[in-house]
Amino acid sequence: MSLLDVRGLTTEFRTxxxxxxxxxxxxxxxxxxxxxxxxxxSGCGKSTAAYSxxxxxxxxxxxxxxxxxxxxxxxxxxDDNALRKLRGDRLSMIFQDPATALDPAITVGEQxxxxxxxxxxxxxRAARARALELFRQVGISDPERRLSAYPHQFSGGMAQRIxxxxxxxxxxxxxxxDEPTTALDVTIQAQILRLIKTxxxxxxxxxxxxxxxxxxVVAQICDRVAVMYxxxxxxxxxxxxxxxxxxxxxTRALLDALPTHEVARGALATIEGRVPGLxxxxxxxxxxxxxxxxxxxxxxxxxxxxxxxxxxxVSCVLHxxxx
Ligand SMILES: Nc1ncnc2c1ncn2[C@@H]1O[C@H](COP(=O)(O)OP(=O)(O)OP(=O)(O)O)[C@@H](O)[C@H]1O
Ligand SMILES: [Mg+2]
Numbered sequence: 001m002s003l004l005d006v007r008g009l010t011t012e013f014r015t016x017x018x019x020x021x022x023x024x025x026x027x028x029x030x031x032x033x034x035x036x037x038x039x040x041x042s043g044c045g046k047s048t049a050a051y052s053x054x055x056x057x058x059x060x061x062x063x064x065x066x067x068x069x070x071x072x073x074x075x076x077x078x079d080d081n082a083l084r085k086l087r088g089d090r091l092s093m094i095f096q097d098p099a100t101a102l103d104p105a106i107t108v109g110e111q112x113x114x115x116x117x118x119x120x121x122x123x124x125r126a127a128r129a130r131a132l133e134l135f136r137q138v139g140i141s142d143p144e145r146r147l148s149a150y151p152h153q154f155s156g157g158m159a160q161r162i163x164x165x166x167x168x169x170x171x172x173x174x175x176x177x178d179e180p181t182t183a184l185d186v187t188i189q190a191q192i193l194r195l196i197k198t199x200x201x202x203x204x205x206x207x208x209x210x211x212x213x214x215x216x217v218v219a220q221i222c223d224r225v226a227v228m229y230x231x232x233x234x235x236x237x238x239x240x241x242x243x244x245x246x247x248x249x250x251t252r253a254l255l256d257a258l259p260t261h262e263v264a265r266g267a268l269a270t271i272e273g274r275v276p277g278l279x280x281x282x283x284x285x286x287x288x289x290x291x292x293x294x295x296x297x298x299x300x301x302x303x304x305x306x307x308x309x310x311x312x313x314v315s316c317v318l319h320x321x322x323x
Contacts, residue, residue, distance in 0.1 A: 002029035003173060003207045004053070009066030009076075011045075011052045013278060019062065020278040022048040024231040026066070030174065033205040035197070037218040037239070039254070040228035043275040046211045049228070050176050052076075053209075054091065055083055070174070088119045092167035096179040098159035101166060102151040108162045109147025112169060119170040134165040138195055157188035164192065168199050168206075175200055178211045193221045215258055219243060224311075227251045230276055230286035237312040247314040249291045285316070293318055 009026040012019040023045045030036050038046050051057055053068045053075060068075040070090065075083065087093075095101060103111060112134060113127040122130060128147075135143035138161040151159055160180060167175055177196065181189035200206040210222060218225050218239060225242050227235040227250060235248040246252040253271040273290040276282060282289055288298035295317065303315045 003032050003070065004030040004209075005067075005069040006049075006053060007067045007069075009049060009052055009068065010064045011048050011057065011066075012062055012064050013048075014060040014062075015279050017279050019064070020281075021064070021231055022061075022278055023052060026228075026231075026233050028226050028233060028236065030207040030209060032173070032207055033201055034224065035201060035208040035210055035222045037222035037225040038209060038211045038228060039213060039215060039218055039225060041213060041254075041271075041275050043277070044228040045231040046213075046228055047178055050178055050209060050211055054087060054093065054176065055080075088115065089170055090173045091176065092170070092172040092174070093176045093178070094160070094163045094167050094180045095177075096182050098156065098163040099151065101163040102159060104151050107148050107150055108154070109149075112147075112162070112166055115166050116169050130169065131165075134169055135162075137168075137199055138162070138165045139191070140165075157184050157192065160184065160188075160192055161195070164195060164199070168204070171204055172200075172206055174207045174209070176209045176211070179213070180210075181217065182212070182214070189217070190220070193217065197221055215243075215254060227254070230281055232286065232315065233313075234287065234316070235312075235314045241309075241312060247308065247312065247319055248287075248316050249293050249318070250287050253290070 007027045009023055010021055011023040012021045026049050028036065038049065040046055052063055055075065063076055066076060078086070102108065109131055112131040116122050116130045117127045131147060132143050135146060140146050140158065140161055154162065175196070181192050184192065196208060200208055212218060222239050224237065225239050226233050227248060229250045235242065235246070235251045242251060243255065246255055257271045271290070276286060282299070284299045284301050285303050288294040291298065297317060303317050304320060305313060305315045306319050307313050308319055
């Protein structure tokens with residue numbers, strides 16, 4: 001059984017034209033010890049999908065449909081108190097800007113200790129020992145001294161290490177990482193990704209949902225990848241087969257926009273046209289106006305989800321029996 005099983009998730013935002021879906025009928029699973037990359041251009045709904053699972057949405061958003069099962073519990077049906085506890089204990093998050101996770105007025109040591117005291121029930125001494133251990137694990141040198149520093153005294157990469165220390169402090173079953181390395185330079189980026197892999201996946205068998213628009217990052221660290229376009233997952237599969245043989249024209253376009261040597265360097269893909277906004281989503285397959293293979297049916301019918309081979313899924317008429 002999967003650790004996380006998201007089914008039919010639909011999340012809408014209030015717009016001037018009424019409620020409009022930013023995420024439509026999104027389903028995916030995540031197994032223990034697995035890293036799933038969620039990719040797509042800006043505005044495809046990656047963050048909204050992830051925040052929906054954590055129920056961290058603002059007042060202008062609503063989950064219109066779907067379930068998100070973690071073990072035997074549907075996160076989307078849980079009350080706020082239970083969810084808050086779960087978010088510290090079993091689920092963790094890191095974001096593009098580590099500052100969002102850190103309180104600027106409190107030393108980083110206090111912040112880590114507070115988390116482990118609250119969620120692991122440790123006393124002050126044990127919490128300090130745990131904080132030191134975590135700082136060492138995420139590669140912070142001279143941890144005794146660093147405990148009493150404030151967030152602004154750290155570089156972006158160092159602050160992200162602290163956010164990671166907090167995120168792993170309670171041994172979460174799952175981490176959601178939303179563009180955790182986008183703001184960092186390439187060397188630091190690789191270090192943080194390696195830490196996520198060793199500390200969470202290898203040592204704890206936690207699952208990671210890694211949101212990125214960088215296919216290089218996916219190639220480096222993910223096991224499977226889900227490609228999103230205009231609120232829908234258009235293709236899912238293991239990274240090796242998706243990169244070798246992309247089935248959806250959008251996936252192919254993303255990969256084609258990236259010269260092979262650039263995959264390793266982590267360059268950004270750009271393809272012609274742009275992702276439609278919430279109020280100008282085309283009918284049929286949302287990608288059809290940008291698709292080199294579009295047929296008349298693509299403008300009117302939503303493509304069915306097909307499973308051409310084990311573990312692979314694609315939503316495109318090209319892959320249907322008469323496609
Ligand atoms: N708080 C909000 N209120 C209204 N619309 C929103 C809000 N947040 C996101 N949207 C809209 O929902 C759609 C999906 O946005 P989302 O931020 O989930 O995309 P993303 O794939 O994470 O993009 P990025 O790569 O830029 O982070 C976009 O059209 C965006 O404009
Ligand atoms: Mg985002």
